[in-house]
Amino acid sequence: MALLTRIRGPRDLDRLTPGQLAALAQEIRTFLVTEVSKTGGHLGPNLGVVELTIALHRVFDSPRDRILFDTGHQSYVHKVLTGRQDFSRLRSKGGLSGYPSRAESEHDVIENSHASTVLSYADGLAKANQLLGKNDPVVAVIGDGALTGGMAWEALNNIADAKDRPVVIVVNDNERSYSPTIGGLANHLATLRTTQGYERFLSWGKDALQRTPVVGQQLFETLHGAKKGLKDFIAPQGMFEDLGLKYIGPIDGHDLTALESALTKARGFGGPVIVHCLTEKGRGYHAAENNDEDRFHAVGKIHPETGLPVSGGGGRSWTSVFAEEMVALGHERQDIVGITAAMLHPVGLAPFAEAFPDRIFDVGIAEQHAVTSAAGLATNGLHPVFAVYATFLNRAFDQVLMDVALHKLGVTFVLDRAGVTGDDGASHNGMWDMSMLQLVPTLRLAAPRDADQVRALLREAVEVKDAPTVVRYSKGTVGPAVPAVGRVGGMDVLRAAEESSGAHRADVLIVSVGAMAATGLEVADLLAARGITATVVDPRWVKPVDRALPGLAAEHRVVVTIEDNGRVGGVGAAVAQALRDADVDLPVRDFGIPQEFLDHASRAEILAEIGLNAPDIARKVTALVATLDATPVKA
Structure with missing residues (x-):
């Protein structure tokens, strides 16, 4: 990694020779396989854009020139080249995000991890530049898969409307999103991939015809004037040019010289231009190249030599x-x-x-x-x-x-x-x-x-x-079966409250939603240890609220809902409304996800951080019951 350790920012690339740049690309691929194997992440997309990302940062001056990545699956190389080479906690609490992150670097313009949106961002940035008197180009890197999204074409229609706004659209064409890209656009791009290209044809024609005495120049001018028809015949990039977008390509996305040449031309054009780059997802890693399913789009922890998953204890998903x-x-x-x-x-x-x-x-x-x-x-x-x-x-x-x-x-x-x-x-x-x-x-x-x-x-x-x-349902491994002990209406009773001497009603009705059933049962156990009786039900169908739920709630003193969803407008809110509508006047406490954008970490870490775990819920419910009961709650 002799060259990689010398890269602390994009301008460090300027000092490297062509031979060193090729060596750097290989070092980056080795780095990615080694590091992502330890943590899991989006490996295949990043292996495919190594040379493209190097060329982008050599031709454009980030962060002054805004470089945007659609989806962000392919941003690891960008992170490496902008000084973020500690991948030891990639996608883990306190480590690097798996996507562009504005909190990490001034080089990350948008935190874009939903597809087909980057061209709209680019359109807005370019319009703002124009109004502010700036002529800096905006570069949008979008995959062929993301171009199947309608929003991308809405943006293209607007970008093409202004001929003097410098927007460089880099189409990273690897024939795939997760799996092979489908549809009419994919077929069109495939046609472009398999042609020799109009520009080379026209270049040959110019050289040949201009050497022809008397009529050669006239023939060339006629040929050039008919270029739209020839382009549709030789390489049908006319779809883009019909929108008013200059088209450059297809370019070998692993040829640094060709990439830099094409991107330099695009930068100098001064208006909207598409640079069509052909890349290979998973390039340089045999396990990814031989995986026809998704070319290692996203992997868990794997053995770097074989690409086989590291055993994580099993269990069905x-x-x-x-x-x-x-x-x-x-x-x-x-x-x-x-x-x-x-x-x-x-x-x-x-x-x-x-x-x-x-x-x-x-x-x-x-x-x-x-x-x-x-x-x-x-x-x-x-x-x-x-x-x-x-x-x-x-x-x-x-x-x-x-x-x-x-x-x-x-x-x-x-x-x-x-x-x-x-x-x-x-x-x-x-x-x-x-x-x-x-x-x-x-x-x-x-x-x-x-x-x-x-x-x-x-x-x-x-x-x-x-x-x-x-x-x-949730991500990951499904837990053990949670049997029902009875049914009320359409709801499964997972635990019936034990009889409490002298009590006319049980204390707490716990409504656990989906994968939170195990948490609900654990809360009931913790409450029982404090002398608080609890019934646990799984509604199964949470919308609409089961008609039997208000009646069951009336047999308890407190209703608690636990859901793996935002608290605002969620199941808890619907249950509270159903009780009000049925004139069941009980305290309702809803436990769910706070309406915040949560930082990346493991599921367990996040649930603990937001208090959506059994000990925290049991503590709060215990305090609530204590306020309703004149008798001190058993400690």
Whole structure:
């Protein structure tokens, strides 16, 4: 790492020779494999952009020139080149974020970890530069997968509108988002990849024709005047140029000389320009290059030599339980279809796709389109299941509300990575869904507590024909089964309050939501040790509030809700409203996630930090009961 240790900022790159730059690229790849193997993270995307990131920082002067990364999966190399080379706690509490972070460096302009947004940021920055009398270029690095998102094309339409705003759009084309990029845009880019290119053709024509006596110059001018038609024939980049965007490429994204030349031309153009770079996701690491699924898009801790995962104790994931049940449902019902937004493997729909290839639809990074397309499928009698990370459904709220719920359509949304996810930081915590979806009339929302309930609630969800349904569950390993000891209405009773001598009512009703069931039971145990009786119920369906809940609550002195969701407008708020509507006047305490953007750390660390664990909850409930009881609570 002799060269890498000399890089403390982008301008240190200026002193390196071409040979040293190539050696530096290899050092960076070795560094990434070694360090990310220890912590986990986005390995494949970063291995693919080493030369591209070096070239960007040699041609542009960050932070004066703003360099923005769409999604941010590919920002590790940028971090290394801007003085952040301690990856020992990557994505862990107190360590580097897995995405650009404004708190880490002035070189990180946006904390952008949702796709297809960077061009809109760039448009706004360029407009601001123009109004402020600045001519500094804005550079937006966007992957071919992110260009499947409609927001990117809305931004392109606006960027192209001003010919004198210097916006350099670098398309990092590796044919993949997580998995291979799909759709018409992907086919268009594939065409560009496989052509020899108009510019080389025109260069040859110029040289050849201008050597032709008498008519050569005229022929060349005619040829040049017809360049739009030739471009469409030789290399159909006309789609971009029709928008008014200068196109440069395709460029070998691992050729530093070619990259620097193209980026220098783009910088000097003075207006909006696209630089189309062909890169290889996972380049230089045999395990990633040989992985056809996602080229090691994101990995846990792995053995660097083999790429095989380091054993973490095993256990089934929530996602794998859903994946298995979807295949079973697919065999039973011909109307079940699956939808994914460029995340076939991460959300567990790959086995369904393998079993039923004609009944799976990957729409690209286009959640809004996915929801309304699902509405169309449901209108024609099918039952679509859209599996998506909980945090990404935020992007399609209007479509859930107006295109599905308003039309009373049977669409099931399966929300993976709900609640605190931890190491991917604020943007990936799925803490908004149960609050956001409370607003949607007719929608039903289920939160399974264990693997058996994932299966049962998914089956119940797809039986609903006249309203949207949601099944949400956590990231990672599903815990042991949590058996019910009884049922009240549609709610499972997980623990019945023990009889308390002289007491007409039990003390506390604990409503535990989904994966918080184990926490609810632990709270009940801690309360019992203090002489406080508690009933624990799992509503299973948290929206609407079970009709039996107010009556059950009336048999207790205090109601406590525990949810892995934001406190504002969540299940706790809905339960409190249901009690008020039923004239059940009881103290209600809702425990959930504070409405804050949470720093990256492990799930357990975050839950402890925000007080969403059994000891902290039990302490607060004990104090509450003490205020209601004239008799001092047993210490």
